[in-house]
Amino acid sequence: KQKKYSGHLAGQLPPGSLGLPVIGQSIGFLKALSADKVDKWYQERITKYGPVWKASLFGCPTVVLNGPNANKFIYTCDGSLLANSQPPSISRILGSNNIIELSGNDHKRVRTALVSFLKLEVLKQYVAKVDDEVQHNLLTHWHGTKEVQVQSLMKVLTFNIICSLLFGIERGPKREKMLPLFQDLIEGLLSIPINLPFTKFGRGIIAREKLVPMISQLIREKREALEEQNQQHNSHKDLITSLLSIHDNDSSTMMSEEEIIDNILALMVAGYDTTSVLLTFLVKLLANDKSIYSTIVREQQEIASKKAYEEALTWEDLTKMKYTWKVATEVMRINPPVTLSFRRAKQDIEYGGFIIPKGWQVMLSAPMTHMDDSIFQNPTMFDPTRFEKHAPPPPPFSYVAFGGGPRMCPGTELAKMETLVMMHRLVTRFNWELLKKDESFKRVPMPEFEQGLLVHVKPQKKMVSYEA
Numbered sequence: 001k002q003k004k005y006s007g008h009l010a011g012q013l014p015p016g017s018l019g020l021p022v023i024g025q026s027i028g029f030l031k032a033l034s035a036d037k038v039d040k041w042y043q044e045r046i047t048k049y050g051p052v053w054k055a056s057l058f059g060c061p062t063v064v065l066n067g068p069n070a071n072k073f074i075y076t077c078d079g080s081l082l083a084n085s086q087p088p089s090i091s092r093i094l095g096s097n098n099i100i101e102l103s104g105n106d107h108k109r110v111r112t113a114l115v116s117f118l119k120l121e122v123l124k125q126y127v128a129k130v131d132d133e134v135q136h137n138l139l140t141h142w143h144g145t146k147e148v149q150v151q152s153l154m155k156v157l158t159f160n161i162i163c164s165l166l167f168g169i170e171r172g173p174k175r176e177k178m179l180p181l182f183q184d185l186i187e188g189l190l191s192i193p194i195n196l197p198f199t200k201f202g203r204g205i206i207a208r209e210k211l212v213p214m215i216s217q218l219i220r221e222k223r224e225a226l227e228e229q230n231q232q233h234n235s236h237k238d239l240i241t242s243l244l245s246i247h248d249n250d251s252s253t254m255m256s257e258e259e260i261i262d263n264i265l266a267l268m269v270a271g272y273d274t275t276s277v278l279l280t281f282l283v284k285l286l287a288n289d290k291s292i293y294s295t296i297v298r299e300q301q302e303i304a305s306k307k308a309y310e311e312a313l314t315w316e317d318l319t320k321m322k323y324t325w326k327v328a329t330e331v332m333r334i335n336p337p338v339t340l341s342f343r344r345a346k347q348d349i350e351y352g353g354f355i356i357p358k359g360w361q362v363m364l365s366a367p368m369t370h371m372d373d374s375i376f377q378n379p380t381m382f383d384p385t386r387f388e389k390h391a392p393p394p395p396p397f398s399y400v401a402f403g404g405g406p407r408m409c410p411g412t413e414l415a416k417m418e419t420l421v422m423m424h425r426l427v428t429r430f431n432w433e434l435l436k437k438d439e440s441f442k443r444v445p446m447p448e449f450e451q452g453l454l455v456h457v458k459p460q461k462k463m464v465s466y467e468a
């Protein structure tokens with residue numbers, strides 16, 4: 001029998017167990033997460049309790065919701081009912097002004113400013129820049145080596161692209177100084193918040209303290225450059241310049257310097273691991289599935305055949321990579337890079353006949369819908385034709401690799417651009433084989449391959465002649 005909730009809304013708490021004090025079900029959950037079996041962990045509870053149930057996770061009573069309607073409810077819910085809620089380590093390291101922490105008008109304002117650079121019409125101009133970073137990455141790290149660790153190289157690539165496009169930091173010592181600092185910062189985000197110099201959290205704080213003056217200096221330089229320039233000819237060379245140039249109605253800049261710093265850090269974190277994970281899964285898939293590999297190669301060779309060897313890709317070329325993107329979309333259906341989303345009830349909420357009390361955590365098992373056989377037939381089968389034009393599109397809020405609603409990933413177009421350019425250059429320049437056919441990965445919470453996905457690489461003929 002369910003306990004009655006005696007808060008201001010009368011009703012029942014969802015079924016389920018809160019387990020032991022503090023620990024709750026966190027250990028079992030983290031174990032399932034690490035083994036990439038969270039869907040099984042959820043399914044056991046859904047079978048037992050139904051689609052709305054409670055548990056205690058990360059020291060907090062939590063209601064877990066499931067299904068497209070639940071996804072829609074959480075993704076589109078007003079911020080005064082459900083707010084974004086992250087562990088305290090995240091806001092301490094990324095700063096309290098970062099977009100993930102904000103809600104209401106502040107969220108809208110900061111998001112509008114970021115999207116004014118990240119939207120497709122603007123990003124289209126930067127395909128050649130992304131291509132330059134991709135070609136440089138391949139020449140530096142893949143060429144001339146027999147064995148590569150794919151995941152770490154994909155991280156170097158996404159870091160470099162973000163440095164170039166978003167921060168306007170070109171190749172050189174500044175980037176090299178920043179990379180290890182960003183890595184410490186990222187490792188500290190999901191750590192136990194004990195601030196000592198040797199803990200992950202402590203190292204994350206130290207990294208923030210070193211990065212903030214570097215970014216401040218960058219902002220100063222860009223502000224000066226902007227003042228010297230004729231404003232009318234300002235062509236938004238990077239995100240920071242763009243943020244410094246856009247103004248509110250009262251002509252003050254839309255974001256303060258503190259806000260720019262916190263959001264620069266947040267964008268780096270949001271864009272670095274996610275896209276590199278997708279690229280790593282793609283490399284693995286293409287090594288194991290010859291039929292998908294050859295269809296992608298055909299699509300990419302067709303584009304390459306009309307261009308000179310190193311000629312930069314254009315936006316138009318990317319629009320012809322439809323099959324490659326369907327494959328990437330299906331990769332993210334089966335292995336979504338982001339699987340956990342947390343919110344917090346700002347007031348008592350009635351949902352599905354139950355009460356979610358104020359202050360409780362609400363967790364979205366969003367990608368459960370990716371494996372729901374009433375939505376995606378034969379869900380464990382890899383089938384990019386699900387996303388063909390003639391196939392019925394999945395119902396709203398059931399494919400949620402990029403989230404949904406007003407907080408849907410604003411980096412989708414950038415992630416797509418990076419993925420398509422890298423896949424084009426990889427399949428037209430290299431052949432590769434996995435050193436371990438089924439190298440597994442853990443989710444911590446992002447997928448990390450045990451050996452970083454080791455592959456044996458061989459440059460294709462043209463690359464050899466280029467070398468000569």
Ligand code: HEM
Binds near residue numbers: 332403408411415
């Ligand atoms: C394959 C790559 C990516 C995937 C799968 C992905 C996935 C997601 C998901 C699922 C969310 C929503 C989380 C929630 O509602 O709780 C999100 C939010 C976000 N993503 Fe991405 N992302 C990717 C790449 C990027 C890139 C390249 C950037 C920018 C450089 C970026 C920036 C952001 C930001 C700033 C948010 C927070 C938006 C807000 O709260 O309004 N992401 N992403």
